[in-house]
Amino acid sequence: MNNQEMDLNNLQEEIMQLKKQLVILRMKRKTNQKIEAHIIKKTQHKICQLLTLHYS
Template sequence: MKLNTYRETNDLTLVNIQNEIIKLKKELVILNIKKKTKQQVKPNNIKKTKHFISQMLTLEQIKIKYNQ
C-alpha cells in the first residue's frame, strides 16, 4: 500500500475524497475480518489504512470549511 503525498491528495475534489474514504473503510473492514478469522494479515497494513482514513477525513473537513 502506497501512501499518497500531500500534493496528490490535495488535488482531489470533495467527491473523490469521499469515495476514497468509503473505499478505505471497506478495505479496513476486510482486513479486520481476515484478522478475526486468523488469516494472514500484516498489522502494519491495518495501521496504515487507519492513518490514511484519518488523513482523508481531515482533508475532507478542510475542503468543506474553505468551500463554504
C-alpha cells in the same frame, strides 16, 4: 460542478473504499488469516488524513 466539488466527491469515494478495505482486513485478522498487521494501522492513518482534508 467545479474542481473543488469534484475533489470532495473523490475524497468521499476514496474514504469509503478505504473503510471497506479496513473492514475486510479486520475480518481477516479475526478469522486468523495471515495479514500483515501494519497494513491495518496504515489504512486507519490514511482514512484519518483524508477525513482531515475533507473537513477542512
